[in-house]
Structures are given as structure tokens and as C-alpha cells.
Amino acid sequence: MAIHHDATVPGGFGGGWSADAGQLITIVDLEGQQAGDFVAFASADPTEWLSPPHCREALRSIFVRRGDRLVSNKRRPLLEIVADDVGIHDGTIPACDPTRYSVEFGVPGHRNCLDNLWGGVRDRGVAIAAMPEPLNLFQNTPVVGDGRIGLTDPTSRPGDRIVLRALVDLFGALSPCPQDIIPGNGLLPTPMRLVVSDRPRHV
Amino acid sequence: MSEPREFHVPARSGVAFRVDAGAIIEIVDLQGQQPADFWAYYENDLSEYLSAPHTRIGLMKLMPAEGDAFLTNHRRPIIRIVEDPVPVHDFLSASCDPWRYEELGQRGWHASCQENLELAMKRAGYGQVVCPQPFNIWTNFHLNPDGTFEIRRPATSAGDRIVLRAEMPAVIAISACPQDITLTAGLDPTDLLVRVD
Numbered sequence: 001m002a003i004h005h006d007a008t009v010p011g012g013f014g015g016g017w018s019a020d021a022g023q024l025i026t027i028v029d030l031e032g033q034q035a036g037d038f039v040a041f042a043s044a045d046p047t048e049w050l051s052p053p054h055c056r057e058a059l060r061s062i063f064v065r066r067g068d069r070l071v072s073n074k075r076r077p078l079l080e081i082v083a084d085d086v087g088i089h090d091g092t093i094p095a096c097d098p099t100r101y102s103v104e105f106g107v108p109g110h111r112n113c114l115d116n117l118w119g120g121v122r123d124r125g126v127a128i129a130a131m132p133e134p135l136n137l138f139q140n141t142p143v144v145g146d147g148r149i150g151l152t153d154p155t156s157r158p159g160d161r162i163v164l165r166a167l168v169d170l171f172g173a174l175s176p177c178p179q180d181i182i183p184g185n186g187l188l189p190t191p192m193r194l195v196v197s198d199r200p201r202h203v
Numbered sequence: 204m205s206e207p208r209e210f211h212v213p214a215r216s217g218v219a220f221r222v223d224a225g226a227i228i229e230i231v232d233l234q235g236q237q238p239a240d241f242w243a244y245y246e247n248d249l250s251e252y253l254s255a256p257h258t259r260i261g262l263m264k265l266m267p268a269e270g271d272a273f274l275t276n277h278r279r280p281i282i283r284i285v286e287d288p289v290p291v292h293d294f295l296s297a298s299c300d301p302w303r304y305e306e307l308g309q310r311g312w313h314a315s316c317q318e319n320l321e322l323a324m325k326r327a328g329y330g331q332v333v334c335p336q337p338f339n340i341w342t343n344f345h346l347n348p349d350g351t352f353e354i355r356r357p358a359t360s361a362g363d364r365i366v367l368r369a370e371m372p373a374v375i376a377i378s379a380c381p382q383d384i385t386l387t388a389g390l391d392p393t394d395l396l397v398r399v400d
Contacts, residue, residue, distance in 0.1 A: 053255070053297040053336040056352075062265075062295060063350040075302040092265065092295070094256035099278045130333055133256050143350070147265045 005196035011189030012178030014116025016123035018171035019196045028161040028193040033153050033186030035139035037095045037113040040172035048072045049132040052091030064089055083163035086156045090139035096179055111178035120173025153186045212395040215381035217319030219327040221374050228367045231396040235361040236389030238380040239340040240298045240316040243282050246372040251275045255294055255336040266294045286366035291358040293344035298337050299382055307384045319378035356389045
């Protein structure tokens with residue numbers, strides 16, 4: 001029962017990963033209330049990536065849940081959600097980025113998911129042209145009625161996890177979100193563990 | 204300022220053009236029930252473009268309304284909705300593309316909004332661009348309370364229009380959606396008219 005990758009990504013930082021078709025990607029919120037921005041690319045063609053707008057169309061839903069197959073910008077299933085302790089994820093808002101902190105919160109230089117995702121992908125040694133929209137695991141962006149959305153803390157508890165099966169060979173990155181100015185991570189970024197394995201692991 | 208211009212966009216095709224900051228862009232659904240996929244890029248840096256996720260978090264809404272501005276991926280206003288008499292649109296779905304038609308059982312080539320964008324931008328001299336999720340004007344996205352949705356026939360009649368204003372110098376692309384297999388374009392793709400002033 002092989003483990004191919006096992007890393008703890010510190011809160012507010014990023015990490016890269018890769019997985020072959022059939023392998024399981026387990027992402028654990030170690031301390032709870034932590035969102036993780038997640039991107040995935042097809043190893044054979046990095047212009048094909050996990051795409052939230054295409055997932056919505058394929059699933060005919062703005063939410064994702066266990067059993068769903070998540071598709072690429074070329075409408076091919078890349079990942080399947082095989083287990084999910086939380087059930088609340090977001091595919092509608094962007095990765096936080098330098099502008100978010102410098103212009104909107106007056107904190108230039110703040111750590112951010114966009115830079116973390118670039119760093120994680122760079123670790124894999126693959127060149128990509130642009131960073132796609134992330135799937136924000138455990139991110140709690142409720143639709144509060146009349147098309148308005150809210151930003152609140154994740155409901156995840158320590159040890160909660162999501163398990164994704166790679167349906168093709170993939171690489172990608174995870175960023176346990178550094179947002180500590182407004183709700184999103186309980187105002188305290190904390191670490192996430194990412195394991196790639198052949199079989200489910202109770203990590 | 205540029206002269207006023209008018210573009211006739213034949214059914215199933217696209218157009219791309221530049222506008223000054225402050226330009227008014229009016230899109231007319233000539234025969235009714237015709238969606239227009241809409242993209243905007245900052246003229247001086249095409250890697251900055253109208254971004255659905257950045258607009259949603261900027262407005263804290265799933266769909267902008269009259270008076271609201273769409274934001275770029277650098278969180279700057281690029282397009283504002285000035286008048287929107289038929290405010291039934293889609294801002295959550297990707298544009299149709301060759302893979303979508305393959306999925307729907309199409310054999311061989313079928314026009315698509317993504318290809319219309321790419322061709323129109325190349326023809327206008329902008330080369331290859333990324334295809335972000337567009338503002339799907341008049342695509343009738345009906346959201347159910349449980350988060351599921353369906354795409355219904357557009358709510359527009361002949362002559363209905365939307366008026367937008369550019370908030371920065373921009374390159375605009377518009378596709379008269381060629382979808383003729385689902386209800387998106389009322390099963391009958393038709394022409395659009397675009398006026399720029």
C-alpha cells in the first residue's frame with residue numbers, strides 16, 4: 001500500500017503535488033476551519049485544467065458533493081470526489097492575490113493563494129501559461145438569497161478531509177489560504193496535510 | 204474619441220473591437236431569444252480581463268445588476284451595466300466549445316462561442332488569447348434553492364437590448380451563441396447588432 005506523497009503544507013503557504021490515474025489525493029484540515037485553494041492540471045497537456053465553470057455545467061449545480069466527477073476546461077473528468085467529511089466547497093470566488101491585500105486591505109506584501117499556487121506548480125517543474133480559477137476546498141461561500149453571497153469560516157473540524165481520485169495523470173498545487181483579515185479561515189491560517197496514495201488512508 | 208460604429212454579428216459568429224474608456228456599447232437582440240457571450244480585456248495587457256470570480260467577490264453577488272461594474276482579474280472595474288431592461292443572464296457557466304458539442308452528440312465541426320472568440324481576436328490582430336468564463340448575456344440561467352440550475356429559453360424579444368460602458372480602454376469580443384441543440388438560444392441562433400459610441 002504505497003504512499004507516493006505525504007506533506008504538511010503550513011497555513012498560508014503552498015505546496016505542489018502529482019498523482020497518477022487511479023491514485024487517491026487526501027487533503028486533511030489538520031486544525032479545522034481552514035480553506036485550501038486547489039488547482040489541478042493534466043500531466044500530458046498542462047493547457048487542460050480543473051475548471052469550476054465547466055464543472056458547474058457538467059454537474060448542473062453550483063455546488064460539488066461526494067460522487068461528483070470534476071471536469072476540465074476540455075470537459076473531460078479529471079477527479080472524482082470519493083469521500084468528503086465537510087460537503088461545503090466553493091468554485092465561485094477567486095484565489096486571494098497581491099491586489100486583494102495591497103489595495104483592498106492596505107497590506108502590501110501579504111501572503112496570498114495566487115503566489116502560493118504558482119509556487120506549488122513551479123515545484124513540479126512544469127511551465128503553465130496562466131493560473132486557472134481554483135476549487136476552494138472547505139471554503140464557505142453561502143448563497144444568502146437574492147443572488148448575494150457571504151464569506152464565512154469553514155465548518156470543517158480538526159481532521160476533516162476530502163478524498164479525490166485522479167482519473168488521469170495529474171499535477172497541481174494546494175494553498176491553505178493565508179486570509180487572516182476577514183473570515184475565511186477562522187482568522188488564523190493553519191496547516192493542511194496532502195497525501196497521495198494507492199488506497200484510502202486514515203491520516 | 205473614436206467615431207460611432209456599428210457591427211452586425213451574423214448568427215453563430217463573433218466580433219472583436221477596441222473601445223476607449225467611457226465608450227457606450229449597446230447590444231441588440233434583433234430577433235429575440237439570442238444570447239451574446241461577452242468578453243473584455245484591458246487593451247494594454249490582454250492577460251488582464253473581465254473575470255467572473257473577481258467580479259463575484261467584488262460585488263458579493265453571483266450576478267451583477269444595472270449600475271454594477273465587472274472587475275478584472277486585477278480587481279479593477281472594466282465594464283459597467285448602464286441599462287438592462289431584460290436582466291436575465293448567466294454569469295456562472297463557461298462558453299460553449301467544441302468539446303461541448305461533442306458531448307451533445309454532434310459529429311464533425313460545430314461553431315462555438317470559444318472558437319468565435321478566438322477567430323474574432325485573431326482577425327482583429329490580437330493573436331491567441333485566453334478564454335475566461337464570459338458574461339453570458341441573455342442566457343437564461345435559472346438557479347434553484349438547492350444549488351442546481353437549468354438553462355431555459357432566453358427571455359428576450361426582438362429589439363431587446365443591453366447598454367454597457369467601458370471603464371478602461373478595452374478590447375471587447377462578442378459571440379452570437381451558436382447553440383442549436385439545447386434551449387440556450389431558443390433552438391434557433393439569430394443575429395445581433397452592436398453599436399459603439
